Amino acid sequence: MDNGRQGRNLRIGDPEREQAMRLLGEHFSAGRLEIHEYDERCRQIAQARFGSELDVLFNDLPSPRPNDRAASSTPAPQNPGIPSRAGKIVLAVGAVVLLLFLVVVARQFGLVLLLPLVAIFFFTRRRG
Structure with missing residues (x-):
């Protein structure tokens, strides 16, 4: 029972705090808050x-806010298993570095060690 109190005066839990911190992080990444303001508001x-x-912590910030309905129903990523473009670039750079290491350092064992790299590359290209 809320004893006649309205919604914003009710106690909150960890999910509401986590959502507020996530939204505050969006404002910080958009450049609306300085690091010390972000830190203090997170505390x-x-x-x-x-x-x-x-x-009170969101009074001087535009939407999204914790009490916005749109903020509380943010959609989950549709394909979390598929790497993004940046992830694919990092994977390709890592593969090139590993290939160079295998050719320069491992010489004789290079082909044996190269097979898992080729398999990883093949399967990641196939998914994305």
Whole structure:
């Protein structure tokens, strides 16, 4: 029972705090907050007990806010198993570095050690 209190005055839990920190991180990455402001607000979010305490921390920021319906229903990534373009580039650079290592250092064992690399490359190219 909420004893007649309205929604933002009710106690919050870890999921609400985590959502508020995620949204605050979006504002930080957009350049709306300096590092010391972000740090201080994260500390206040971690100590918040009521929804109204979170609202105060977002008063000077545009949407998304913790009480926005759109913010609470953010969609999950559709294909988390498929690497992004940046992930594919990192994988390719790593493969080239490993190939150079195998050719220069491992010489005789290079072909044996190269087979797993080729298999990894083949299967990742096939998925993405």
